Amino acid sequence: MKILCTTVLIFYILFVKGQNDNMAYVAGGKFVPLYGSVNKKPISIDPFFLDKTPVTHQEFLSFINKYPKWQRNKVKKIFAGENYLEKWPSDTNFPKELQNSPVTQISWFAAKAYCECVGKRLPTVNEWEFAAMASQTEIDARKNEAFTREILSGYETPNTYKKEVGISKANYWGIYDLHNMVWEWTLDFNSIMISGENRDKNNTNLFCGASALGADDLMNYAAFMRYAFRSSIQANFSINSLGFRCAQDLKEKG
Amino acid sequence: MKKTKNIFSLCYLFLLLFVSCAQKENEINTSLKTHTSKVVNLDEIDEMSIYHLPAQWNTQDGKTIELKDLNGNILVAVMIYTSCKAACPRLVADMRNIDKKVGRKNNKNIFYLLVSIDPVTDTPERLKLFSKENKMTEDYWIFLQGTEETVRDFANVLAVKYNQISPIDFSHSNIISVFDEHGVLRHQQEGLGVDNEETVAVIKKLSN
Numbered sequence: 001m002k003i004l005c006t007t008v009l010i011f012y013i014l015f016v017k018g019q020n021d022n023m024a025y026v027a028g029g030k031f032v033p034l035y036g037s038v039n040k041k042p043i044s045i046d047p048f049f050l051d052k053t054p055v056t057h058q059e060f061l062s063f064i065n066k067y068p069k070w071q072r073n074k075v076k077k078i079f080a081g082e083n084y085l086e087k088w089p090s091d092t093n094f095p096k097e098l099q100n101s102p103v104t105q106i107s108w109f110a111a112k113a114y115c116e117c118v119g120k121r122l123p124t125v126n127e128w129e130f131a132a133m134a135s136q137t138e139i140d141a142r143k144n145e146a147f148t149r150e151i152l153s154g155y156e157t158p159n160t161y162k163k164e165v166g167i168s169k170a171n172y173w174g175i176y177d178l179h180n181m182v183w184e185w186t187l188d189f190n191s192i193m194i195s196g197e198n199r200d201k202n203n204t205n206l207f208c209g210a211s212a213l214g215a216d217d218l219m220n221y222a223a224f225m226r227y228a229f230r231s232s233i234q235a236n237f238s239i240n241s242l243g244f245r246c247a248q249d250l251k252e253k254g
Numbered sequence: 255m256k257k258t259k260n261i262f263s264l265c266y267l268f269l270l271l272f273v274s275c276a277q278k279e280n281e282i283n284t285s286l287k288t289h290t291s292k293v294v295n296l297d298e299i300d301e302m303s304i305y306h307l308p309a310q311w312n313t314q315d316g317k318t319i320e321l322k323d324l325n326g327n328i329l330v331a332v333m334i335y336t337s338c339k340a341a342c343p344r345l346v347a348d349m350r351n352i353d354k355k356v357g358r359k360n361n362k363n364i365f366y367l368l369v370s371i372d373p374v375t376d377t378p379e380r381l382k383l384f385s386k387e388n389k390m391t392e393d394y395w396i397f398l399q400g401t402e403e404t405v406r407d408f409a410n411v412l413a414v415k416y417n418q419i420s421p422i423d424f425s426h427s428n429i430i431s432v433f434d435e436h437g438v439l440r441h442q443q444e445g446l447g448v449d450n451e452e453t454v455a456v457i458k459k460l461s462n
Contacts, residue, residue, distance in 0.1 A: 038420065077301040078301060078304070109407075190406070190410055191415065192417070234413045
């Protein structure tokens with residue numbers, strides 16, 4: 001009986017829930033991220049769920065309607081900077097054309113609160129990087145030059161935050177828009193330190209943009225852009241090109 | 255079978271959602287009530303105040319406090335962990351030097367907070383031991399143990415970066431922060447063994 005129940009539950013989690021609520025199942029595994037592993041030892045990622053698309057303006061508005069303390073004029077300044085939801089014509093109105101585009105100009109605190117209030121959490125840097133190294137066909141496509149070139153070209157394209165979510169092609173896990181749309185908040189973005197203030201000798205081997213131009217380092221260069229960005233932001237920043245999506249542990253779902 | 259289960263799970267999920275968010279509101283409300291005698295009102299304190307952080311902390315004496323319990327005092331805060339061998343002893347020394355220069359003859363009370371970034375290892379007992387070893391036993395030294403989440407929130411308010419590199423080792427920014435009596439960040443000093451003159455001047459000005 002127990003086995004039957006477990007089987008039904010697993011089936012349910014994988015196939016019914018996974019499809020119903022717009023989250024994709026990421027099976028986890030091992031990988032070596034650009035930063036955060038000691039001596040290039042692979043890091044283990046447990047299986048988790050990740051939103052298939054970034055949180056949209058429409059979705060964020062529903063959240064704000066339920067929790068008005070996150071409205072632009074009500075939010076405490078310590079939790080959201082000056083530019084928080086700056087483009088919204090009013091507290092409960094976003095620019096119409098952005099309905100299905102990723103919500104941006106939200107702080108880390110706001111993104112975190114959103115995820116908590118829908119029973120989820122922000123993904124960690126490692127989870128995000130793990131999910132985002134997949135192409136349409138490969139779990140780890142980082143060595144695929146075409147894949148990386150496309151990511152880099154996305155970083156050079158202006159105003160990609162205006163695109164609608166879920167229109168591009170999904171990656172191996174069924175996840176959309178990890179690249180070529182917006183930067184995304186992660187739970188522990190503040191664990192990334194790429195600056196002179198880091199006194200740890202394991203980490204003195206700083207990656208330098210100029211040396212990354214060789215073809216071999218192309219994949220590192222793309223990742224470096226993301227890590228450098230994470231390292232440069234603070235939790236109350238509300239930036240035009242920075243959105244988020246939520247993750248969930250397996251055991252939380254059920 | 256599948257459909258019933260589906261409905262059940264949905265209900266459960268909703269229940270979870272409701273409980274987690276409702277609980278948060280509740281916590282804030284109860285703590286507000288218990289503090290009304292203290293004239294701390296979350297609606298009236300400055301928008302930039304760290305007293306908006308709802309977290310509870312354990313002190314080295316095993317007491318549970320919220321940051322807003324420290325309302326009305328000048329706070330000088332640093333983030334450390336007790337098993338640290340490299341930067342933290344120097345950061346702690348920096349805190350002691352600031353205390354020595356500022357002195358105790360100020361109009362407003364000054365508390366020195368040492369918030370652990372390793373809440374698993376740094377229990378109240380361990381923090382107490384650390385305070386004794388470092389001769390920081392006066393009651394204006396407050397060592398705080400939070401949770402992984404509350405520590406991250408606190409660090410993010412101070413723009414402090416930290417990263418666990420092994421079970422007992424972290425790398426972290428070396429930042430000392432000064433808050434006024436309303437809990438608003440007024441000054442930050444970054445680096446180890448840096449000239450603390452400006453920090454001392456700010457604390458003296460705020461406390462007089």
